[in-house]
Amino acid sequence: MEQPIRVLCVFSQLDRGGAETMCMNLYRKMDRTKVQFDFIKHTSDACAYEKDIKELHGIVYEAPRYRVYNHFRYCRWWKNHLKMHPEHRVIHPAMHFLAVTGDKRDRIAFLHQRDHIADVLRFLPQLPGQGRNNLFHI
Numbered sequence: 424m425e426q427p428i429r430v431l432c433v434f435s436q437l438d439r440g441g442a443e444t445m446c447m448n449l450y451r452k453m454d455r456t457k458v459q460f461d462f463i464k465h466t467s468d469a470c471a472y473e474k475d476i477k478e479l480h481g482i483v484y485e486a487p488r489y490r491v492y493n494h495f496r497y498c499r500w501w502k503n504h505l506k507m508h509p510e511h512r513v514i515h516p517a518m519h520f521l522a523v524t525g526d527k528r529d530r531i532a533f534l535h536q537r538d539h540i541a542d543v544l545r546f547l548p549q550l551p552g553q554g555r556n557n558l559f560h561i
Contacts, residue, residue, distance in 0.1 A: 463484045
């Protein structure tokens, strides 16, 4: 059987916020034999959705929190993580972290408000790498 496409969803934490809840609603309803979500959180605290993610066979990784003083360490962490996990063919960043990684994987952005579309469209072409940038308005 073919392995599912693994999507890496990036959040500051996995609590019951708007973007996290939308992502979890998609995750619960999708065909996980074709697409599987894994998650990165930027906190060592236990988060509300971690148990649900593990029950759905997702993996939760913990990234260091970004601070200006740890910029190079943060970038190095991401480059190492992405190098060690080539199975993540698509990345859904709920944060603007990808500008510092230079990774060439495909990116997906979901927008809920039309007034932010112009800002995001201006930002996407500036991201380094050669992956596709996909924007969905929900």
